Amino acid sequence: MLKILVIGATSAIAHETARLFAADGAELFIVGRNPDKLKIVQDDLKVRGAQRVETYTTDLAALDQHQALIDAALASLGSLDAVLIAHGTLGDQGQAQASVEETLQQLNTNFLSVVSLLTPLANYFEQQKRGCIAVISSVAGDRGRQSNYVYGTAKAGVTTFMQGLRNRLSKVGVTVLTVKPGFVDTPMTADAPKNPLFAKPHQVGKAIYKGMKQGQDVIYVPWFWWPIMKLIIHIPEFIFKKMGL
Numbered sequence: 001m002l003k004i005l006v007i008g009a010t011s012a013i014a015h016e017t018a019r020l021f022a023a024d025g026a027e028l029f030i031v032g033r034n035p036d037k038l039k040i041v042q043d044d045l046k047v048r049g050a051q052r053v054e055t056y057t058t059d060l061a062a063l064d065q066h067q068a069l070i071d072a073a074l075a076s077l078g079s080l081d082a083v084l085i086a087h088g089t090l091g092d093q094g095q096a097q098a099s100v101e102e103t104l105q106q107l108n109t110n111f112l113s114v115v116s117l118l119t120p121l122a123n124y125f126e127q128q129k130r131g132c133i134a135v136i137s138s139v140a141g142d143r144g145r146q147s148n149y150v151y152g153t154a155k156a157g158v159t160t161f162m163q164g165l166r167n168r169l170s171k172v173g174v175t176v177l178t179v180k181p182g183f184v185d186t187p188m189t190a191d192a193p194k195n196p197l198f199a200k201p202h203q204v205g206k207a208i209y210k211g212m213k214q215g216q217d218v219i220y221v222p223w224f225w226w227p228i229m230k231l232i233i234h235i236p237e238f239i240f241k242k243m244g245l
Helices: 012-023 035-047 063-077 093-098 100-128 149-172 201-214 225-233
Strands: 003-007 027-032 052-057 082-085 131-136 174-181 218-221
Touching (some): 003 012, 012 035, 012 082, 012 201, 035 052, 100 131, 100 149, 100 174, 131 149, 149 174, 174 201, 174 225, 218 225
Parallel strands (some): 003 082, 027 052, 082 131, 174 218
């Protein structure tokens, strides 16, 4: 029976992923900022077959609270087989350009808070010599674009940090999965004009579930973002800077 810590569990993608583990009868420790939303997710996961679902409310931007969160998860479940880190905010590029405070807040939420969680979790799994760490990054981290380079910078940092963890923890049998979604139709992108490239949360959740179960390293979701981003990465800079991406 898997024991899984889900951080940012009220996000649409994390919820969809947790539903699939619930159907396996997993024990889940779910973390979020809004207790009412957490309760809805908890009730849903129980109905879907989870053996046990415990909730924990915290502001993940408060880095000094992270160790207490991890300690609570371990005290509740006894051990961990896997962790999914799925919290984050899309942020507003224009506001970040106009405000150092806004920029730092976005970097804290989308990068530093992830590193703050991953560091003790990596040490735990390394000592345990088994398990899976999965983190939602983004295709936005593959190349800086004028439309969202603050968010992209944070995700690029997450991706690089995960690469290093994967290289380190593979030596002891711990899998490290980096998830790179493209556009996903969630509340976070509610105001964005939709197009055929948008995926549904259940599609991304299913890919994460399979990736974690199969011990994959990096997944682009949907798959077609892999060739798209390879093309974008290799556009020469003198051409790229003239584009409106």
